[in-house]
Amino acid sequence: MAGQRGLQKWGWVLVFLAPSLLGLLVFMVGPILYSLRLTLYDWNLLSDPDYVGTANFVELYHDDTFWTAFEHTLTFLLFYIPSVLVLALLTALLLNRPLRGIAFFRAATFVPVVSSWVVVSLMWRWIFNPRYGLLNFGLAKIGIDGPAWLFDPDSALHAIIIASVWKDIGFIAVMYLAGLQNISHTYYEAARIDGAHPIQLFRHITLPLLTPTTFFALIISLINGFQIFEQAWLMPERFARRGTTVVVEQIVNNAFRYNRMGYAATMSWVLFGVIFAVTLVQLALQKRWVQYEQ
Amino acid sequence: MLKKSLSLTLVLVLLAVALPGGVSARDEVTIRYFNFSSDPDHIEDLAEMVALFEEANPDINVEVSSAPYADYFTLLQADFVGGDPPDVFELNYENFVSYAANDVLLDLTPYLAEDTPYYPRALEAFQYGGIQGALPETFSTVLLFYNKDLFDEAGVDYPTADWTWDDAMAAGEAITVLGDDTWGLYSPIQFWEFYKKAGQNGCQFFNDDMTESTINEPECVEALEMMVSFMDGDVMPDELELAGLPNEELFAQGDLGMLVTGIWMFALFADAPFEWDIELEPGLANKGHHFFANGIAVAADTDHPAEAAAWAQFLTASREAATIRVDTGWELPALDQPEYFEAYLAMDNPSNRAAVFQALESPITPPVIERQNEMQDIVNDLLSAVAIGELDPQTALDIAKDELDALIQ
Numbered sequence: 001m002a003g004q005r006g007l008q009k010w011g012w013v014l015v016f017l018a019p020s021l022l023g024l025l026v027f028m029v030g031p032i033l034y035s036l037r038l039t040l041y042d043w044n045l046l047s048d049p050d051y052v053g054t055a056n057f058v059e060l061y062h063d064d065t066f067w068t069a070f071e072h073t074l075t076f077l078l079f080y081i082p083s084v085l086v087l088a089l090l091t092a093l094l095l096n097r098p099l100r101g102i103a104f105f106r107a108a109t110f111v112p113v114v115s116s117w118v119v120v121s122l123m124w125r126w127i128f129n130p131r132y133g134l135l136n137f138g139l140a141k142i143g144i145d146g147p148a149w150l151f152d153p154d155s156a157l158h159a160i161i162i163a164s165v166w167k168d169i170g171f172i173a174v175m176y177l178a179g180l181q182n183i184s185h186t187y188y189e190a191a192r193i194d195g196a197h198p199i200q201l202f203r204h205i206t207l208p209l210l211t212p213t214t215f216f217a218l219i220i221s222l223i224n225g226f227q228i229f230e231q232a233w234l235m236p237e238r239f240a241r242r243g244t245t246v247v248v249e250q251i252v253n254n255a256f257r258y259n260r261m262g263y264a265a266t267m268s269w270v271l272f273g274v275i276f277a278v279t280l281v282q283l284a285l286q287k288r289w290v291q292y293e294q
Numbered sequence: 295m296l297k298k299s300l301s302l303t304l305v306l307v308l309l310a311v312a313l314p315g316g317v318s319a320r321d322e323v324t325i326r327y328f329n330f331s332s333d334p335d336h337i338e339d340l341a342e343m344v345a346l347f348e349e350a351n352p353d354i355n356v357e358v359s360s361a362p363y364a365d366y367f368t369l370l371q372a373d374f375v376g377g378d379p380p381d382v383f384e385l386n387y388e389n390f391v392s393y394a395a396n397d398v399l400l401d402l403t404p405y406l407a408e409d410t411p412y413y414p415r416a417l418e419a420f421q422y423g424g425i426q427g428a429l430p431e432t433f434s435t436v437l438l439f440y441n442k443d444l445f446d447e448a449g450v451d452y453p454t455a456d457w458t459w460d461d462a463m464a465a466g467e468a469i470t471v472l473g474d475d476t477w478g479l480y481s482p483i484q485f486w487e488f489y490k491k492a493g494q495n496g497c498q499f500f501n502d503d504m505t506e507s508t509i510n511e512p513e514c515v516e517a518l519e520m521m522v523s524f525m526d527g528d529v530m531p532d533e534l535e536l537a538g539l540p541n542e543e544l545f546a547q548g549d550l551g552m553l554v555t556g557i558w559m560f561a562l563f564a565d566a567p568f569e570w571d572i573e574l575e576p577g578l579a580n581k582g583h584h585f586f587a588n589g590i591a592v593a594a595d596t597d598h599p600a601e602a603a604a605w606a607q608f609l610t611a612s613r614e615a616a617t618i619r620v621d622t623g624w625e626l627p628a629l630d631q632p633e634y635f636e637a638y639l640a641m642d643n644p645s646n647r648a649a650v651f652q653a654l655e656s657p658i659t660p661p662v663i664e665r666q667n668e669m670q671d672i673v674n675d676l677l678s679a680v681a682i683g684e685l686d687p688q689t690a691l692d693i694a695k696d697e698l699d700a701l702i703q
Contacts, residue, residue, distance in 0.1 A: 045371050046396040131537035151534045153682070238484075239533050239678040256368065257667045259392070 038265035045259050056266035066267065069250045076161055076246065077225045083165045084172055084221060085214065091169055092176030106177070109170040117167075117230035124163040125150060125235060153243025156236040160244060164231055172217045179213030180206070211290045219282055226275050247271050323601045324355040328373070328380035330366035331432065331588055331625060339622045346614045347605060354601045374398060381596040382606050385428055387419060387587045391662045394422035400592040401425035405603030410611045415657055416628035420589045428589030429610040432625035435653045436490070436584040438462070438576065439545065439553045439644075442569035444469050444476070453552070455652065457576040459520055462552060466529035469551035478529040480541045481554040483521055483681045485673045486584070486660070491517040493658035494582035499698065500661055507698035509673075510691040517578060518687040522680060532681070556584075557650055561623070564643055572644040574652055585657035587628060626650070665701045672697045
């Protein structure tokens with residue numbers, strides 16, 4: 001009897017979950033599982049898929065273009081992550097001050113986050129334009145001969161990093177701001193009574209108590225950073241693309257321009273594997289540096 | 295029990311209503327036509343063609359859907375993947391082979407009237423694996439556009455039909471010195487220009503039986519060296535000197551002496567504040583011009599092959615369709631019928647429109663393989679490396695040969 005009632009209860013649960021669960025199954029879980037299966041196939045969309053075993057993985061292992069793209073993605077992360085975290089923390093510290101009109105500044109830092117990459121790319125393309133752009137104009141004023149930025153494969157990735165950091169500061173800063181406001185004033189008061197000066201307060205109270213936020217921001221930025229695409233697709237000039245191709249761009253090319261669905265699925269799963277592994281390592285390492293308030 | 299049989303009846307009634315109402319007496323056939331070339335400027339012109347066709351063939355209805363070029367091939371592919379392709383659809387020449395190689399196109403040979411006036415070269419272009427996979431619909435080409443005012447100012451003679459690139463370079467040098475922001479010549483360094491210039495020098499990307507790439511043969515290397523020499527000789531601006539300004543814009547502003555670009559640019563330059571005209575493109579060892587074509591294909595598993603083929607033939611070869619295309623400034627039909635083009639030839643600005651048809655005498659079709667986009671990306675990437683001086687032409691083309699060989703295996 002109880003078993004039957006349990007069954008009935010779950011039946012109703014399923015009925016109420018169905019509208020969103022069905023969508024999730026059909027449009028997310030289904031395609032994800034299908035793409036996993038596709039890694040073993042060669043499929044050009046027009047003919048039936050051909051089973052090829054692990055050939056896609058072997059080809060990927062020897063694919064220079066993919067590994068170059070991977071290297072660019074790692075270079076992006078190497079510069080992007082520290083810059084965005086440090087600058088977002090500084091921004092959050094500024095935004096945490098009891099200034100008149102602070103709400104305006106808080107809103108303003110968030111504007112880039114909600115702007116579309118298409119718009120942001122256009123804007124930065126103008127700023128980076130070596131002949132007419134603001135940036136090199138400014139650099140020239142202080143006697144620096146600016147690089148060709150988006151026109152040069154060696155500097156284009158750095159231009160993309162600068163624009164990405166600018167766009168994402170607001171997002172991380174909001175997290176830090178929430179973290180800062182969660183720190184109880186009693187710690188600061190106690191420390192001040194003991195004679196600590198502001199730098200010590202920051203070093204020994206603020207930073208340690210923000211580590212959970214930093215940890216979260218780091219994981220989010222890494223996952224997003226590995227998936228960098230729009231800016232790398234939209235910003236560089238044609239000849240500079242050699243220096244900016246990234247992993248997701250390769251996936252898009254193979255899936256939708258080269259019609260190699262199986263190979264693109266393989267790339268996606270390798271990227272997933274890397275992100276998953278990096279996140280696991282992060283989780284394992286967090287004990288060493290993340291301090292949760294007692 | 296009553297409830298059950300009631301609902302059963304209801305379902306049956308609904309089904310009866312929903313199902314198509316039987317075959318009508320007239321046996322009308324509807325064929326679906328999917329295209330990109332009418333979107334967005336010529337939708338109404340296409341509707342006019344449909345009306346004319348339906349008038350002549352009262353039993354056939356044509357249901358048109360259109361998409362802009364950028365989305366078209368994704369949508370077409372989705373239709374094929376979904377098992378519900380349109381009966382008749384447009385393919386450009388470069389995508390034709392991928393479709394033909396996958397056996398999804400109907401062989402149109404049995405439906406082709408004997409006296410259809412296609413340019414033989416254009417008809418051949420859409421044959422693959424022994425079948426006529428599509429019918430040539432329109433063609434387009436690339437010519438030398440030149441600014442007469444700048445030629446006059448520099449005191450050099452206008453280009454002629456038998457110019458070589460040396461003549462163009464000499465004229466370009468004379469024009470470049472006219473001013474700091476004035477340039478002599480622009481011919482883009484990319485896949486499309488390169489296979490053509492290579493063709494002008496008697497070199498092709500692949501050998502005849504398509505077993506090996508020949509892209510690093512001396513004639514190809516020489517052609518690429520020449521393309522780069524425009525830039526190295528400061529007759530042509532590099533990407534940085536253009537700083538984001540499109541080359542067509544440079545020409546439209548009156549700051550460029552000669553531009554190698556397509557006849558679809560006529561409209562853009564119509565209001566240019568200077569005198570300009572067109573001429574055959576200069577050559578190397580021989581003359582060579584792009585032959586870009588769109589074709590009309592029929593899906594292999596269409597339910598109405600004869601009707602679909604009739605529409606394909608009307609679209610591509612009828613006088614009615616041809617006249618609409620020419621009169622509305624759409625693309626030019628690939629038909630060997632000079633009288634269809636009289637109105638076009640009489641138009642001004644540019645006045646040397648005969649060159650458009652002269653170019654057809656030295657057509658160079660693009661190298662086409664099944665993995666077309668990959669080939670284009672590989673070649674473009676290496677050409678970029680040459681353009682910015684990272685690789686020399688020989689090294690770049692040696693790499694290209696290895697990569698293209700891998701693609702055709």
